[in-house]
Amino acid sequence: MSDWKRFKDPSGSYYYFNTRTKVSTKEKPKDFGSQQGIREELRVPLFCFQLLNRWNLVICKDGSKFYFNDDTKVSQLMLMDDDSQSLLDKVDQSLLALLIGVARGFSLNNDRDVYEEVSDTLKELSIRVADDGQIDAANDEGTIAVAGTDEELKPRTEVKNALIAGYSSSSDDSSDESENNTASVPGTLDEKDTEFRTDGDKSASEFIDLLNEYKFDPYSTWNIQAKRIMHDPRYYSISSDDKRDELFQTWCSQQIDNLNDKETDDVSDPNEVSEDLDSEDNLNPTKYHYLAHIISKSNITAETLFSDIKKENKSLFKELNIKENLSKKEQDQFASKVIAYYKLGNPLAPT
């Protein structure tokens, strides 16, 4: 890396300053701009590991990694081979992170060869996987081939290992993590796409299913109930909250209809006697019914007042809730009319 840095002077033109020798010039030094070249140089493959199905993991000098297929000569940033992926998952992640750190220039104090360690573990794992495969489809030649290629690759990489200059490593395992994240993103995106593609009716019915599933209270408000299902992805199948509210309302009315139907069934089912009682109740539209009945049953003389009847039939008044159905004024008005009718001589009444 060059020690030259570019600065702006007060007039606006650029000048160059060497941080080591403390020299400044207006002319562009030869070394300046060579950083670009170094950066390109950093993307040189440093380590190579044999994975399964002819795939290779290649780690570059700047810590980045890609996968290369020996057969198809294709290199990819993401591993599409499931077998190799599972193999990689078995390897200790911290060891891989350390390896990337070494690739970026991290020098270990003791003479520990991380590349050896990783390649050994990979070899072991691949043999084990192949052994498992042997039971099913006997192919032990594959493992030997794998081991062979691995050994062939080693000398080349070891030479390069010696070339590593002292570059400081900053975030060792960050690249690993970020790659894992990007790998998981596409799947979720696809799911969302398919959800959006569905037509309105389908999402609506799905939403109704959701309401049924969570056993919502049909006597509640949407704002309160919505909190319970916000975490569910189906909640977002309908985009606007107004529509959700509408669907909830219709669902509630349906539920309540169902409940009412059940209740009426229960009432009508038991036996005919209860139905008769119901019909009697239905034939009782006037609120004066019971009061008129009480008056007609009591014996009325010329001096009888409504208060007398009240006194005599206190228990009946209470039993039939006359006080609650009729106000005092209404009672008096009605009773005076009825009593007057009886006093004048009802032709039907016994004299």
Place this chain on the structure above:
Amino acid sequence: MPRIRTNRTKKAPDGFDKIQPTLNELAVQLKEAESEKGSKVSSKNTESTWRVFQLHHERTRYVYSLFYKRKAISKELYDWLLHEKYADKYLIAKWKKNGYEKLCCLRCIQSEETTNGKTCICRVPRATLEASAAKKEEPVTFQQCVHCGCSGCASTD
């Protein structure tokens, strides 16, 4: 706010126990909104009551939808709820009228209280706001009204 219950308060008709949990939940929310301290900035001093207005609207809407939309409660219970002021009957009366189906609060249609003798800006349909803004080549600046924090309650919105 519902009326304070006394000995003279009539007993709640049947079906009240089904809607009581929701009413309680709304009451808790209202209590929270009341106890919240408002901003000390003078331009925001109207905002402290917005949540109260919102909850009032929500509870009234709840009772309204229970009776008229879901048909979940009896006329008796509905009348009782109105009498005990669980719902604002004057607001419901407006909702039954054409063009007032989504009215946020009664204050926003009190034309006597405003300087120009007109209703609140939240009553103006969004399309009209956008059209007039487009004429002046300005973006729509209206977001929430000062009375209740409504962001537009025209029936077309």
